Amino acid sequence: MSRFTPKVVTANDLRIGDVIYLTADDRWSRHHHEAELIEDEAHAQLRLLHAAAQRNLVVGPYLADAKQGPNGPEPTHFREAFRTRGPSNYAHGKQVDFAHV
Amino acid sequence: MYDYSDFDEAFVRSRVAQFSDQVSRRLDGSLTEDEFRPLRLMNGLYLQLHAYMLRVAIPYGTLRPAQMRALAQIAQTYDKGYGHFTTRQNIQFNWPKLPDVPAILSDLADVQMHAIQTSGNCVRNVTADHFAGAAADEIEDPRPYAELLRQWSSDHPEFQFLPRKFKIAITGSPNDRAVTRAHDIGLRMLRNAAGEVGFEVMVGGGLGRTPMIAFVVREFLPVADLLPYVEAVLSVYNTLGRRDNKYKARIKITVHETGREEISRMIEERFTEMRPQFGGADQALLSDIRAAFAAPQFRVAPTDSFDAFYKADPVFRAWADTNLATHRNPDYAIVTISIKAHGQTPGDATSQQMRVMADLAERYGHSDLRISHEQNVILPHVHKSDLPQVHAALAQVGLATANVGLISDIIACPGMDYCALATARSIPVAQEIALRFQELKLEHDVGPLKIKISGCINACGHHHVGHIGILGLDRAGVENYQITLGGDGSQDASIGEKTGPGFAYDEIVPAIERIIRAYLEIRQSAEETFLQAYRRAGIAPFKAALYGADGAKDAA
Structure with missing residues (x-):
């Protein structure tokens, strides 16, 4: 059996549309590094169900591949890396909204 | 330019009210995302990577100054101070917040604009030659026909759930600036041997994962037959088009799988059925619409100042050489404003730039603005003597890049x-x-x-x-x-x-x-x-x- 690739649960905020991540203590964070890194497939499915149930807060939750980094989970694919920052043509989105954090 | 009738106005206002209610119900939890998604898409609202995106229709790429100013105001109030002009002559706002969208749609309705049918499996914004009504090579302004198609296709009960989206492009010139052959239906105006104006009708073009050039289904269609013929094409597609596989659902695949000869036969047969049902109301409407698109009162004035500036100022000359096109009135020019300054995002204009373009259109351009599928903005009617002032004003806000049609006009x-x-x-x-x-x-x-x-x-x-x-x-x-x-x-x-x-x-x-x-x-x-x-x-x-x-x- 192939080894399970660790995941985070991510979605978009219903009101703002901003990218959000599910934390281990059941909050939605704007920061990828605060997400819960899920290393077990069954647990991942449960967390996704938990996220999908919050339909008045979030849109389109899904599991995204991630890995452990020095400051918490990091994305492994470039699409997810872009989602942690915002567009590359302007300093808009997370890269400036949370630059002070 | 076309002005909304009471019917158009009531229709758009009722959609704003309806969608405002739907947004409220989504926010209070009465609607799930699965229920809400098709409703928001019908009103041009997408959810993208970082935020929502609202796509606003610019019918056949034509705007008046008040509309451009409203877009500038929306960008400034509800977005991040800019808008993105698209390859379908529309504008997209990249950062609206869901609770603000009803107010945005209401502001749009104030200037006779909306976001209806900018998504979904319906007839999308009809696109047209961005030089329409101005080009020297034009047979006739195609926009009255585009407006007729817009009215006919808006909320058409039979064509709200087509197998897939459907795009129509129209040009009145033999030189095709509207990419008509890459559309589901392409309409190219021409004259027959008797000198009458009609359309070459092309069907089944498209890009995407299976690019195809449209084939000519009718070499000459009299203009009076336009609506019944287009309706016949849609009707055949609506019946035959595949709903089992979204990658095979566009009409180009229907044409490919049915065969050109057979689908042409079916379209002609359906047209024969449809034609008698169009009793002339469409032609009466077209005649009213035509009046709304009457050519501006062109100014008669000397053009010497243009010639003098052209000789004296190399920066102006470079811009004139690349960004002007030949107008049907020899004292006028068509100005393409490049939204492609080197290093900037193709098609993005700031609120300030939009306001300057609106002001210039009002002062020097007979209050007419166009968006091109190449993501530039056009002032279709500028008297040559005004070009130096227009160029100077554009240069003040970074809009005087002399690169139209060149490698950086991407x-x-x-x-x-x-x-x-x-x-x-x-x-x-x-x-x-x-x-x-x-x-x-x-x-x-x-x-x-x-x-x-x-x-x-x-x-x-x-x-x-x-x-x-x-x-x-x-x-x-x-x-x-x-x-x-x-x-x-x-x-x-x-x-x-x-x-x-x-x-x-x-x-x-x-x-x-x-x-x-x-x-x-x-x-x-x-x-x-x-x-x-x-x-x-x-x-x-x-x-x-x-x-x-x-x-x-x-x-x-």
């Missing part, structure tokens, strides 16, 4: 900087190509060249019909760019040919530079354009430039 879709469907970024590739050729100072020497970039196979950036097309893909978790050469979106439309293996993000700009250097080497004279040289010499010299003489580049 079409690029939003790509993975915004779009949830994208597989790679497009915008930074466009920015870097433009900056590189500005640095090389080669742009004017290279001459007419259309680069078109898409960030996924859906081809919103029209890469298949770019002289140089670039398609961004995800290859094993890395951005990779495939190049096509020899595409053409004009009346001689052709689909570009793939060069071979793709290039990594940091290799794509050098690869484009090698293609351009190969062209400069093989062209027979400075007058032979890139496309002409490609058609003469074929792909071989460009492949050699890209991959080496033996074609030895590892497959990416």
